[in-house]
Amino acid sequence: MAPIQYFQLCQPSPSNVPDILVTNDDGIHAxxxxxxxxxLEGLATVSVVAPSQERSAAAQSLTVRHPIFCEQISEREWAIEGTPxxxxxxxxxxxxxxxxxxxxxxxxKGPNLGENVFYSGTVGAATEAVINHVPAIAIxxxxxxxGFIYDHAARFARRLAxxxxQEGLPSGVLLNVNVPLEWNGGVRLTRQSGKLTxxxxxxxADPRGRIYYWLTEEPVAEPPDPESDYAAVFAGHISMTPIELERTHEPSLSCLSHWTGLLEAKVSQPRPL
Incomplete structure (x- = not known):
């Protein structure tokens, strides 16, 4: 296995204070x-670039059919009319x-556990940062x-940041952090679980008879993997899951290798004139 490569931190500003960029999918005023x-006060120079309104479940989608408007709302805050x-x-x-x-x-506001990370705008923004070679966490x-109370999650975010x-993160990896409302003080490095909903x-139907659907979720009566993010949070621990950008399933490269010969077309050679 190749050695882990770590991000190189940017050159410090003249004040020797690091720069942190904050975003979300709940909107800039959340x-x-x-x-x-x-x-994060006092830890770094903090800037905010976030959607102007809630864009939950936007995943890593990008706006490509219309302009992305950007409004500076304070010295170091920008609201974006677009996705995370x-x-x-x-x-x-x-x-x-x-x-x-x-x-x-x-x-x-709410968990990002298991396979729900694929829908999460919070995780999507962090993923986009890592693609651009900037270390990132989603919390x-x-x-x-x-009864959402964010105080202990914010304090933990500061300690983690x-x-x-100081130590960096592995390149190509983001850290997905889930903090239970009633934290018992424990922190666990976890695996991403399957979908437990x-x-x-x-x-x-609306008054004109048009059919509509509300998308919701129900829990599944299935015990989580004890090493998973769900299990850690259910037990009152903070879950930290390293998520890798490289999604190639290495074992399949071997076990499916015979498919290429079965699927390759027999292309006839053109006849010379």
């Missing part, structure tokens, strides 16, 4: 993002002369319902 900013990944593209390719030392996406408050600024489409 309570989780505001709590994160408060938690759009926000990263605008930030990293237009707004900043040099890459930040770290991107933090969150704090998300979520793993809670549903009412400080550690990453079932998709449900609730059907209805």
């Amino acid at each position: 309570a989780g993002l505001r709590a994160l900013l408060k938690g 990944a759009d926000a990263m593209m605008v930030a990293l390719h237009r707004l900043f002369p040099k890459p930040p030392d770290l991107v933090i996406s969150g704090i998300n 979520s408050l793993a809670h549903r319902g009412n 400080d550690l990453i600024l 079932r998709t449900v489409l609730q059907e209805g």
Whole structure:
């Protein structure tokens, strides 16, 4: 296995203070993002580039059919009329002369566990940062319902950010962090679990008789893998899952190798004139 390559941190600013870029998918005015900013005070120069409104479940989608509008709302905050990944593209390719030392996406209102990471705009923004060679974490408050309190998630984000600024992250890897509402103080490095919810489409009709659907989820009565992100959060621990950009399934390269010969076309050679 090739040795792990670590990100090289950007050259420090004249004040020797690192730069952190914050984004999310709940919108620039979301309570989780505001709590994160408060938690990061004094650690770094913090800038915000985030969607102007909620764009949950946007995954890593990009806007390609219409312009992406950008509005500066304070000295170091920009609201983007687009997706979380759009926000990263605008930030990293237009707004900043040099890459930040770290991107933090969150704090998300709700969990991003298991296969739901493929739908998450929070994780999508962090993924876009890593694609652009900037270390990134996605952090979520793993809670549903009412009573979202972000304080301990924000404090943990600060401690984690400080550690990453000192030690770096493996290149091509983002860290997906889920913080339970009632944290017991434990922290676990975990695997991404399978989907422990079932998709449900609730059907209805509007006053004109047009059929519509509400997309919801129901929990599955299935115990999680004890080393998984779900298991850690259910037990009251913070879950940290390293997610790799490289999605090639290496064993399949070997076990499916005979398919190429079966599927290759027999192309006849053209006859000379």
